[in-house]
Amino acid sequence: MPARAKPAPNTQAQATQPPSRTQSPKPARPSSADPQLPWRPATRVLVSLLVAIHLLAVFVAPWNLSTRAALPPGYTPGTDSSGRPLPPPPPDEPPWQQPRLIRALAGIFRHYQNLAYLNHGYEFFAPDPAGTHLIRYRVSRPDGKVIEGHFPDLKSQWPRLFYHRHMMLAEQTAGMGEASGNHYAEHLARVHGGKAHLEWVVHLLLSPKQVRDGKELDAPDTYRVLATVDADASLLKLPPTEEHPPGPLPQGSAILQPYRANGGGR
Numbered sequence: 001m002p003a004r005a006k007p008a009p010n011t012q013a014q015a016t017q018p019p020s021r022t023q024s025p026k027p028a029r030p031s032s033a034d035p036q037l038p039w040r041p042a043t044r045v046l047v048s049l050l051v052a053i054h055l056l057a058v059f060v061a062p063w064n065l066s067t068r069a070a071l072p073p074g075y076t077p078g079t080d081s082s083g084r085p086l087p088p089p090p091p092d093e094p095p096w097q098q099p100r101l102i103r104a105l106a107g108i109f110r111h112y113q114n115l116a117y118l119n120h121g122y123e124f125f126a127p128d129p130a131g132t133h134l135i136r137y138r139v140s141r142p143d144g145k146v147i148e149g150h151f152p153d154l155k156s157q158w159p160r161l162f163y164h165r166h167m168m169l170a171e172q173t174a175g176m177g178e179a180s181g182n183h184y185a186e187h188l189a190r191v192h193g194g195k196a197h198l199e200w201v202v203h204l205l206l207s208p209k210q211v212r213d214g215k216e217l218d219a220p221d222t223y224r225v226l227a228t229v230d231a232d233a234s235l236l237k238l239p240p241t242e243e244h245p246p247g248p249l250p251q252g253s254a255i256l257q258p259y260r261a262n263g264g265g266r
Contacts, residue, residue, distance in 0.1 A: 057109040058118055064106040065121035069096040131204045133170045133226075135184060141194035173200055185231035198229040 113119040139147040152167040189196035
């Protein structure tokens with residue numbers, strides 16, 4: 001049986017058929033984010049806002065500490081029955097005027113500053129740094145042994161953070177009042193088992209003239225005693241021990257004596 005011939009391809013139809021169109025990919029829309037920055041604009045705005053709030057908290061602390069209440073202009077103190085002027089009331093009572101803006105900001109950032117340890121006034125920085133404080137102590141034991149020292153002490157207190165902690169204890173003594181000096185004296189008397197004598201000392205900075213004259217930074221007259229505290233372990237209720245933490249202390253066991261400028265009491 002003869003094979004059927006295949007039909008010839010219609011070349012004319014193929015020639016007239018339009019070529020198939022391939023769809024080209026659409027161009028990508030330009031992004032608003034900079035390819036060199038890994039964060040989106042919203043993230044950058046949020047982080048910038050947090051940094052600005054943190055810097056504001058840093059500036060609020062010294063700003064608040066450097067501002068003081070003021071009496072209103074034209075204030076006239078009252079007089080007593082003899083016509084003598086009365087002293088003004090305490091600064092936290094009327095008619096004293098508080099700076100409202102900085103006090104409001106200080107109240108807002110108070111907890112954050114305590115958490116991040118930003119609540120200090122940078123008084124030890126230029127242009128007007130204040131003097132530094134230290135505490136000297138002398139403990140006389142019943143066996144005749146005398147233990148002397150001071151803190152902060154860079155030679156015996158290491159690492160640096162341990163030294164810094166003692167430095168802050170000495171610096172904050174004035175802010176904590178009389179009770180802090182009593183606690184230190186009673187703690188040392190209890191630990192060493194004797195009579196403790198403490199001196200709260202300020203180390204003054206040299207003036208520009210004293211520096212030009214070659215005066216030593218630690219000259220003896222640059223140290224001034226501001227107050228003294230005495231405590232006796234025999235008067236304390238707790239027995240002397242090095243492992244006993246300082247707990248509630250009896251009242252009246254130590255006396256804080258203010259320093260007199262004429263040198264009469266130390």
